[in-house]
């Protein structure tokens with residue numbers, strides 16, 4: 001079947017339906033360790049103004065807010081922004097603002113922020129380089145830009161399989177890049193990389209597919225391909241394994257912190 005929805009429509013569809021559940025999902029299991037890792041790699045001081053791009057419910061923006069003067073979270077999906085605002089209010093955070101906006105054309109002046117982050121979203125962008133250029137544009141010279149995302153395998157065939165399975169699960173996924181590709185892109189956009197670190201996150205296959213309401217036909221295909229790898233078949237780039245009768249796999253995350261030259 002041909003899918004004629006535009007990428008922007010796929011993003012809206014996917015993340016409007018994920019919005020209500022997103023915060024509890026992304027704060028459960030090993031995800032709190034991911035957040036601590038992210039925060040620990042940033043230099044944050046009480047006088048700073050920070051921006052989190054494609055922020056979703058602002059998990060990272062809210063965690064930064066308690067350490068800085070002002071945090072702004074921007075996301076293109078209104079339902080995510082609305083959830084983020086409610087959560088920040090319920091946490092009594094008065095220094096976080098949530099804006100609707102597109103990473104391709106950020107609604108902020110040049111050099112407005114000391115720190116600009118983008119977490120778990122590069123693989124959703126059709127033009128990640130353009131978005132990264134925008135992140136760099138709104139960061140002040142000498143400020144920090146952090147790109148945090150899942151990565152794919154260096155082997156192109158494995159990377160192709162991995163991204164195909166990710167798209168089967170969530171049609172708004174474009175391409176996870178390799179760690180080297182992310183770094184090359186960041187340097188090409190004028191960042192001096194001052195820190196590169198990596199983190200493995202264990203995922204339960206069923207709850208991962210529940211989150212995106214993956215149709216049963218696609219679920220079956222994904223499961224079969226991972227089972228084949230477990231049985232000695234070719235590499236899917238998803239590192240599948242079984243734990244207590246549950247089908248699990250791993251996401252390899254990278255976090256690159258660069259200084260704007």
Ligand SMILES: C[S@@+](CC[C@H](N)C(=O)[O-])C[C@H]1O[C@@H](n2cnc3c(N)ncnc32)[C@H](O)[C@@H]1O
Nearest residue numbers: 015054055056075076077080102103119120121
């Ligand atoms: C997987 S969620 C990650 C949310 C958040 N960064 C986090 O770490 O919890 C991806 C987010 O990217 C947003 N997004 C996708 N494309 C975007 C774009 N072009 N501009 C702004 N936000 C975008 C989606 O609306 C969604 O909230």
